[in-house]
Amino acid sequence: MNKFENEIKDNLDLKDVKNKRPSKYAGLDSEGISLGLAESDFEMPKEVKEQIIDAVVNGRYHYEFEGVPEFLEAAKEKLRRFNNIDAEEKEILPIAGGMNGIWLTYKVLLRPGDRVIVVTPNYPPIFGHPKEVSQAEAVEVKTKNDFHLDIDAIEKAISEKVRIISICNPNNPSGAVYTKEELEQLADVAQKHNLLVFSDELYENLTYDGRKHTSIASLDSMQERTITVFAFTKTYGMSGLRIGYLVANKEIVEKMKAENSRVLIHPGTIEQLAAAAALKKCNYYVEALRSYLESVRKHFISKLNQISGVKAALPEGTFFAFPDLSFLFTDDRKAAEYLEKEAKVRVYSGSGFGRGGEGHVRMNFCTTKKVIDEATERIHRALMLLGPRRLG
Ligand SMILES: Cc1ncc(COP(=O)(O)O)c(C=O)c1O
Numbered sequence: 001m002n003k004f005e006n007e008i009k010d011n012l013d014l015k016d017v018k019n020k021r022p023s024k025y026a027g028l029d030s031e032g033i034s035l036g037l038a039e040s041d042f043e044m045p046k047e048v049k050e051q052i053i054d055a056v057v058n059g060r061y062h063y064e065f066e067g068v069p070e071f072l073e074a075a076k077e078k079l080r081r082f083n084n085i086d087a088e089e090k091e092i093l094p095i096a097g098g099m100n101g102i103w104l105t106y107k108v109l110l111r112p113g114d115r116v117i118v119v120t121p122n123y124p125p126i127f128g129h130p131k132e133v134s135q136a137e138a139v140e141v142k143t144k145n146d147f148h149l150d151i152d153a154i155e156k157a158i159s160e161k162v163r164i165i166s167i168c169n170p171n172n173p174s175g176a177v178y179t180k181e182e183l184e185q186l187a188d189v190a191q192k193h194n195l196l197v198f199s200d201e202l203y204e205n206l207t208y209d210g211r212k213h214t215s216i217a218s219l220d221s222m223q224e225r226t227i228t229v230f231a232f233t234k235t236y237g238m239s240g241l242r243i244g245y246l247v248a249n250k251e252i253v254e255k256m257k258a259e260n261s262r263v264l265i266h267p268g269t270i271e272q273l274a275a276a277a278a279l280k281k282c283n284y285y286v287e288a289l290r291s292y293l294e295s296v297r298k299h300f301i302s303k304l305n306q307i308s309g310v311k312a313a314l315p316e317g318t319f320f321a322f323p324d325l326s327f328l329f330t331d332d333r334k335a336a337e338y339l340e341k342e343a344k345v346r347v348y349s350g351s352g353f354g355r356g357g358e359g360h361v362r363m364n365f366c367t368t369k370k371v372i373d374e375a376t377e378r379i380h381r382a383l384m385l386l387g388p389r390r391l392g
Pocket of ligand 1: 096097100200202232233239
């Protein structure tokens with residue numbers, strides 16, 4: 001039995017998971033199951049917990065304006081080893097989670113009236129924040145039907161005002177893992193039109209069926225023009241610790257650091273030490289989680305496909321299933337409402353993730369097979385009640 005099944009079986013039941021994850025379960029009654037918020041049901045690695053205690057005991061909780069050296073060094077080493085990105089310390093910025101990196105990118109690099117091409121479906125702040133942060137405009141460009149990049153459509157959307165092309169790879173919500181070849185084509189377009197690329201790579205460790213994650217910044221001449229965001233919130237089960245890092249060229253990092261210092265001075269010293277421990281000591285944990293989720297994914301998708309009217313593709317990465325329910329519901333928001341009410345299972349509606357998400361719902365499967373089985377059975381029963389009707 002895999003480590004994750006063991007841990008959750010021995011130490012955690014669903015009640016415990018719910019008690020410790022109030023936001024994931026907010027508004028659900030005691031029977032509810034949340035496959036909504038993108039958060040792991042697993043405990044963070046023990047090495048990270050030990051590091052946090054060690055940091056407290058040894059007084060490492062003071063200002064460290066230049067970034068915690070152990071973290072910068074661990075990030076540099078991991079970038080070289082895993083992402084094939086050769087970055088200096090001055091090109092790495094500790095951030096308070098992935099969201100901080102999205103905000104900084106749009107705050108520092110956009111002016112009112114600028115445009116950002118966002119490949120959708122995507123994590124909502126990636127297309128929502130340009131306007132909210134800088135009065136810039138997001139131009140949503142849908143992926144192809146298989147959720148891979150539509151390079152022609154991206155190139156057609158480029159105008160004088162476009163500054164950045166934004167992607168999320170592996171993709172939340174579709175689970176698509178972009179191939180090196182398609183990223184090379186995107187890189188050619190960015191270079192030809194002299195654009196920056198923003199790449200959210202929070203799910204870099206979760207790729208399946210032998211797929212390898214490629215960072216677009218590792219491709220020829222792309223490091224200078226790419227801002228890549230990584231965080232510990234998803235795969236290490238550390239969502240409340242608010243820690244991640246960003247890689248970009250020195251000038252951009254300098255500006256972002258100055259901007260962040262006005263808001264939060266710097267991400268917590270203890271969090272940075274915890275993140276260093278995750279990078280240095282927890283490869284085993286990430287690999288165990290990945291291989292566990294790989295098997296949950298197959299199990300979950302095959303169960304979903306047994307429900308008449310549900311079409312679920314095997315996600316290539318991440319911990320999301322993104323089934324198409326358009327045969328059963330004319331509006332995916334109604335599908336999510338129906339499942340929460342009738343099945344007591346929370347899922348997110350696909351259209352919230354922008355163009356191309358319509359008709360789908362997102363289901364987070366970073367939990368035990370037991371919870372997945374219970375949720376799928378309830379979904380099955382609730383959808384059977386619909387009969388041949390097509391709702392809302
Ligand atoms: C693709 C993506 N980017 C960023 C975030 C925000 O993550 P964090 O909690 O690290 O700020 C999320 C959270 O769901 C996400 O899925």
